Amino acid sequence: MRALDWMANHRRVLWAAGIFWVLMTLSVLNRHWAMYPSFSTHDQGIFNQIFWNGIHGQFFQGTLSSGESAAVLFGDQVPDVTYQRLGQHFTPIHLLWLPLYYLLPHSATLLVLQVTLVTAGGIALYFLARQQLSEQVALWITLGYFCAQAVIAPHLANFHDFAQIPLWIFLLLLAVERQRWGWAIAATILVFLCREDVGIILFGFGLYFLLSRRHPWFGAGLCVASVAHLVITTTLLMPLFSEEVGTNFLAFSYADYVTGDASTVDLLVAFLKRPDRVLVDLFMPLGNTVRFMLGHWLPLLFVPAISPAAWLCTAPPLATLLLRSDTEIALSMQLRYTVMVVPGMFYGAVVWWSHRGPKLSRRTRSLWAACLCLSLLFTFTLNPSRTWSFIIPDSVDPWVHLTLTKQWGHANEVRSLLTPIPPEASVTATDNLLPHVSGRRAVLRFPALQFRDDTGKTADVDYVLVDFWQLQQYAGAFSGSRDRLREWLPVVQGLVESGDYGVVAATSGVFLLQRNTPDDPTALQEWQAFQTSTYDTLEGE
Structure with a gap:
């Protein structure tokens, strides 16, 4: 009462x-x-990894936090899982x-x-x-x-x-x-x-x-x-x-x-x-x-x-x-x-x-x-x-507006690429995907590819997950998105050409690469077609 x-x-x-x-x-x-990028999505991944490590006994540790440290930013070191x-x-x-x-x-x-x-x-x-x-x-x-x-x-x-x-x-x-x-x-x-x-x-x-x-x-x-x-x-x-x-x-x-x-x-x-x-x-x-x-x-x-x-x-x-x-x-x-x-x-x-x-x-x-x-x-x-970009356009001239249907449709496609990644595998991903893959020991912010593991050795990540679709939506209106497309396309292509990583899955501008794994023919073909069309678009702007 x-x-x-x-x-x-x-x-x-x-x-x-x-x-x-x-x-x-x-x-x-x-x-x-909806995996819609904000100005600080990367930070959500930082905190999620801190809490995930915390419940596994590694209190306040995180490779994403390490990626923002002075040792990495100014000392040319790689992110450390024990940071x-x-x-x-x-x-x-x-x-x-x-x-x-x-x-x-x-x-x-x-x-x-x-x-x-x-x-x-x-x-x-x-x-x-x-x-x-x-x-x-x-x-x-x-x-x-x-x-x-x-x-x-x-x-x-x-x-x-x-x-x-x-x-x-x-x-x-x-x-x-x-x-x-x-x-x-x-x-x-x-x-x-x-x-x-x-x-x-x-x-x-x-x-x-x-x-x-x-x-x-x-x-x-x-x-x-x-x-x-x-x-x-x-x-x-x-x-x-x-x-x-x-x-x-x-x-x-x-x-x-x-x-x-x-x-x-x-x-x-x-x-x-x-x-x-x-x-x-x-x-x-x-x-x-x-x-x-x-x-x-x-x-x-x-x-x-x-x-x-x-x-x-x-x-x-x-x-x-x-x-x-x-x-x-x-x-x-x-x-x-x-x-x-x-x-x-x-x-x-x-x-x-x-x-x-x-x-x-x-x-x-x-x-x-x-x-x-x-x-x-x-x-x-x-x-x-x-937060309300499904109502308010991000840009009027040129027009950039992703409806709720587009946002959730894209997110559902991305989830199909998250499923094959084992929970113990190390991953590097673009900012908007970090909150969804950061519940693990080693996760990096793309284009970082190497980290220091628990034994103190430098290791390459097992998986690379890149969402170019989000950047495409903003490239026509925002120079930062265009610059990232121009910078990251050659990075992914370099990984594919080196043979160190194979394109194992792809969907609507999102690509999953796995270390020491042969390319999936369909996924590789989709990557090559995407790369060619995106370069043509960027050169035409």
Whole structure:
């Protein structure tokens, strides 16, 4: 009876959460099972392999992660099956979800888990808001969360580390509001286990509690713990696994401030030495910054723009995004980095409304509803991760639009080529196929062909799976797809001519090659015909 009463009292927010979960789950699973490429499909393969290795006792290992390491990218080494991803991102929290993946060892499980975590974050936000606000205002803020582009868009992409951060932070703030300090410390630890850089997010909340004098001792402690976590993980723990923080991520993301092998401390010192450059980068390019901020403010009726609490809580993560050299990526509303700002924006809105009346006027509700509709409209037209490309064309001139029938028809054909690949075989595949073949010890991102096995020896992959059909669809409109076709066609042809690999199966521009295996005559003929026609098309453009 208590459960029924609880659901009855909160039925509106549960309805909103349920609708959000169903629509998000259907959207992301449709793109996944239709094998439609997004901007980050490769990352889905990375995480799936990490979890697959985890349930087999090789925790945080993965050849796909190794392929993104400094040793491979800059040191001309081959991907290693024993490579530890903790050197790239410190994410022990993944161990929490291994039992679920053990029961459902599929790439799609991670996508459903991600949507569930984000949905739970919205419910946690509602109860956080109810600590200070009326049910009406708390519900509208929660609706803003479920309609926010910064919440919807990044979580239609691959599984990523940021998905659970809003949930744990909202639970942390809820514990603070109720002054349950033991629960607050537990939630803080869970946040710290998510990533090496989450201290940047928590530092902003520590600043707010300290400067607002609401909970100064807790705020000071949170600031100290955040800095300590960032420094310890990036300078002591992560280098135990690989040298990625300085040689790969910091040197790439903050190339305007540090070069070579730089530590987190080196970067902070560089910021202090160049205050003039920091001031400029915080605002320029102005257009990107303004669009980014408006995207966050819109579903909250622009309240965070005038909320001192929102500015305090979001200042540290916002600054790290604005100071990056790759601002087009950092300030993209459809990529995971934008989630760093979400908790501070919504908590700042809660604090601002706590100083206003318990009810909203009809005019305010109408304006807020209009903002939510606009936020949903802008999110839909953005078509994050090409999730709704079966509705929205990817290009108008020239016309590129793959209907749902085409997407699923192609995916069904590809599945016929996945069946012959043994689960223990090593595979290299194009990006859109990686999530579906990454549940194995050795999988690479095409055109990589070699890896270091568990004995330390360099080995060639057993199978090569290449989807040229997807590239063909985009070649007329996107230069990147044309370039990949021109680059990869000779690679496959070279493998066939060398005799090292034989074309053993083919279907509609997708080809499966097997090492030390003779060509299937029908598949080889289809490859030769495809290669000739594709070259003719490319030369005619």
